[in-house]
Amino acid sequence: MDAIICDISAWEYWRTPPALRDVEIPVDIARAKKPDGLGLEWLSEIPRLNIRPFDASIRERLLTDLKGVTRPVHIMLPESTRYSSDFIVAHRVPRDLPSSCVVDLGNNLGVLSPSYLLVKAPRKTDPIALALAMFEACGIYAVSPTNERMAFAFDLLRREGGLKENGALNPDVKICEYYDADGKRTSFLDSEGEQLPWSICLPSGKMTSNLWKRPPLTTLEQLTEFSASLQGKTSNRTVSRALSLALDGSASPLESKIALFLTADMRFGGEGWPKPQLNQRINFDTAALKLAYQGHCVVDQLYPSTMGVVEVNGEGFHSDDLTFKKETGRTAALESMGYSVVSFTYDQVSDLEKYDSLIAQRAETLGLKLANRTASFLDRRNTLHGKLFPASR
Numbered sequence: 001m002d003a004i005i006c007d008i009s010a011w012e013y014w015r016t017p018p019a020l021r022d023v024e025i026p027v028d029i030a031r032a033k034k035p036d037g038l039g040l041e042w043l044s045e046i047p048r049l050n051i052r053p054f055d056a057s058i059r060e061r062l063l064t065d066l067k068g069v070t071r072p073v074h075i076m077l078p079e080s081t082r083y084s085s086d087f088i089v090a091h092r093v094p095r096d097l098p099s100s101c102v103v104d105l106g107n108n109l110g111v112l113s114p115s116y117l118l119v120k121a122p123r124k125t126d127p128i129a130l131a132l133a134m135f136e137a138c139g140i141y142a143v144s145p146t147n148e149r150m151a152f153a154f155d156l157l158r159r160e161g162g163l164k165e166n167g168a169l170n171p172d173v174k175i176c177e178y179y180d181a182d183g184k185r186t187s188f189l190d191s192e193g194e195q196l197p198w199s200i201c202l203p204s205g206k207m208t209s210n211l212w213k214r215p216p217l218t219t220l221e222q223l224t225e226f227s228a229s230l231q232g233k234t235s236n237r238t239v240s241r242a243l244s245l246a247l248d249g250s251a252s253p254l255e256s257k258i259a260l261f262l263t264a265d266m267r268f269g270g271e272g273w274p275k276p277q278l279n280q281r282i283n284f285d286t287a288a289l290k291l292a293y294q295g296h297c298v299v300d301q302l303y304p305s306t307m308g309v310v311e312v313n314g315e316g317f318h319s320d321d322l323t324f325k326k327e328t329g330r331t332a333a334l335e336s337m338g339y340s341v342v343s344f345t346y347d348q349v350s351d352l353e354k355y356d357s358l359i360a361q362r363a364e365t366l367g368l369k370l371a372n373r374t375a376s377f378l379d380r381r382n383t384l385h386g387k388l389f390p391a392s393r
């Protein structure tokens with residue numbers, strides 16, 4: 001193919017829900033001034049007669065499958081045709097780019113795979129930021145891009161009932177767990193062998209959200225193997241550090257941040273807790289059934305060696321009200337089966353004073369040790385916390 005979407009543009013593409021990619025925004029609506037249209041000035045301009053083919057193609061596709069991508073679009077182009085414009089930021093095609101790392105989008109346009117984007121991240125990338133991107137790619141959620149084109153597509157689908165038809169709203173099978181009750185990775189396939197659809201997480205009273213549940217884009221094992229295959233060519237310490245911090249199976253940005261903060265090695269400023277299973281299903285026994293009024297639950301973090309469970313509480317980070325309300329009766333059920341259960345909210349972790357006031361008791365309940373509070377550790381811990389929760393500083 002002649003052009004390959006790369007860099008931040010590729011990441012935006014993979015974060016765009018397929019249901020919204022498939023919506024085609026009419027050009028006349030995109031051009032029309034607000035409030036009748038989107039008022040996209042770059043579409044109001046009459047294209048030059050000698051407009052370059054890639055510009056013309058990207059211009060059109062920004063209203064279809066690239067509506068989640070910010071303009072200008074980062075694209076790898078062959079040496080002979082490389083240029084930059086109002087629509088394109090050109091990049092060189094690496095000589096060693098494996099064909100398996102490019103996904104064909106049709107009409108001579110491709111996009112770099114999620115695994116390639118993460119493993120070939122620039123060396124200057126912060127390892128904490130890269131680890132959080134890995135949490136998302138290896139997890140069961142996506143934070144979709146937000147722009148006027150995306151908002152229009154979502155509103156159009158909602159008004160016409162398209163969200164229900166394609167499974168984005170109240171799907172037949174919801175993605176809730178990453179690991180089954182035996183600790184094995186879920187297949188994320190329906191009864192007919194098709195991949196489960198993306199579904200939007202709508203908190204109570206809200207008409208829209210940028211948090212979606214979806215099957216994982218890749219796995220930590222795949223990223224590790226791909227990184228190892230490149231070690232003989234280029235060694236990237238940033239990627240290695242990020243891989244040591246990331247986990248499979250997270251279901252929200254808050255879950256990712258709390259898991260990283262608790263399990264990161266002490267040299268990064270984390271508590272150094274063992275790696276848990278994220279979003280694992282636990283089947284209730286007969287006695288627990290009477291307490292929970294449901295056959296099973298999915299816990300946010302499971303520490304099998306100590307039978308410890310960490311829950312991330314907050315309605316905004318759960319797929320819907322029903323899931324949140326069911327959780328309120330399940331702690332007693334889990335405890336009746338021998339699990340130790342603790343919970344964290346955003347406020348309790350984003351505020352270091354609150355965190356310090358409760359973490360010792362939480363660790364004792366779980367049977368886990370805290371990192372030794374030396375001055376150097378606290379400096380590293382505070383730095384890590386600032387990167388994970390910058391808005392609280």
